[in-house]
Amino acid sequence: MKHGKKYVDAAKKVDSTKQYDSGEALDLVCQTAKAKFDETVELHVRLGVDSRHADQQVRGAVVLPHGTGKDVRVIAIAKGDAAKAAEEAGAMMVGEADLVAKIQNEGFIDFDVLVTTPDMMGLVGRLGKVLGPRGLMPNPKAGTVTPDVGRAVAEAKAGKIEYRLDKSNIIHVPIGKASFGAEKLDENLATVMDAIVKAKPAAAKGTYIRSATVASTMGPGVRLNSTKYA
Numbered sequence: 743m744k745h746g747k748k749y750v751d752a753a754k755k756v757d758s759t760k761q762y763d764s765g766e767a768l769d770l771v772c773q774t775a776k777a778k779f780d781e782t783v784e785l786h787v788r789l790g791v792d793s794r795h796a797d798q799q800v801r802g803a804v805v806l807p808h809g810t811g812k813d814v815r816v817i818a819i820a821k822g823d824a825a826k827a828a829e830e831a832g833a834m835m836v837g838e839a840d841l842v843a844k845i846q847n848e849g850f851i852d853f854d855v856l857v858t859t860p861d862m863m864g865l866v867g868r869l870g871k872v873l874g875p876r877g878l879m880p881n882p883k884a885g886t887v888t889p890d891v892g893r894a895v896a897e898a899k900a901g902k903i904e905y906r907l908d909k910s911n912i913i914h915v916p917i918g919k920a921s922f923g924a925e926k927l928d929e930n931l932a933t934v935m936d937a938i939v940k941a942k943p944a945a946a947k948g949t950y951i952r953s954a955t956v957a958s959t960m961g962p963g964v965r966l967n968s969t970k971y972a
Contacts, residue, residue, distance in 0.1 A: 775920035775958035809901030811919035827892030
C-alpha cells in the first residue's frame with residue numbers, strides 16, 4: 743500500500759518496534775494527525791479469545807469521560823412516559839410503529855444510536871435485517887434496550903460507546919478527537935481498557951490482551967505497552 747507524503751513523514755516519528763506508554767503514544771498520535779479535519783483517534787485491541795465461541799464473546803458499552811467529540815444522533819422507539827423521557831433527554835426523533843415503518847419501508851438510517859424499551863422489542867425485532875449489518879440494532883448488553891430510555895439517550899449523547907469483538911478477535915473503538923489532546927484521550931483510553939479487562943470471559947485462557955494500538959484517522963498506528971492492562 744502506497745502512502746502519501748504526510749503519512750510517510752508522520753510515520754518517521756513513530757518507532758514501529760517500540761511499545762509506548764499510553765501518554766507518550768497519544769502524544770505521538772496527536773502530533774501525527776496532520777489532516778485538514780479534526781481526526782478521530784481510534785483504539786484497536788487484539789484479544790486472546792476465540793469469537794467463534796459464544797462463551798468467549800466480549801461486548802459492552804461505556805461512557806467516555808470526555809465524550810467522543812461527535813454530535814451523536816439518537817432516536818427512540820418508545821411509548822407513553824418512556825417516549826416523553828426520550829424527548830426530554832434530547833432524542834432527535836421518537837416514535838412507535840410509525841418510526842419502525844419509516845426505517846423498514848423508507849430506508850431511514852440517518853441516526854447513530856437507536857434506543858428502545860423491552861416491551862417494544864416485538865416491533866423493533868422486525869428491523870434486524872436493516873439495522874443488524876450496520877451495527878445499529880439495539881441490544882441490552884449495550885444498554886440500548888432498557889426501561890430507562892431517558893438515561894440511555896442522555897448517555898449516548900454524552901459519549902457512550904459500544905465495544906464488541908469482530909471476527910478477527912479485535913475490538914475497534916473511537917476514543918475521541920485529536921484536538922482533545924493527549925491527557926483527555928488518555929483518560930478516555932483508560933476507561934475503555936478498564937471496561938474491556940472487566941469484560942474478560944471466564945472461558946478465556948492465556949494472555950487476554952494480546953496487543954493494543956492507537957491511531958488517528960489518517961495517521962500511523964502507535965503500539966501500546968499492553969502489559970499494564972494484563
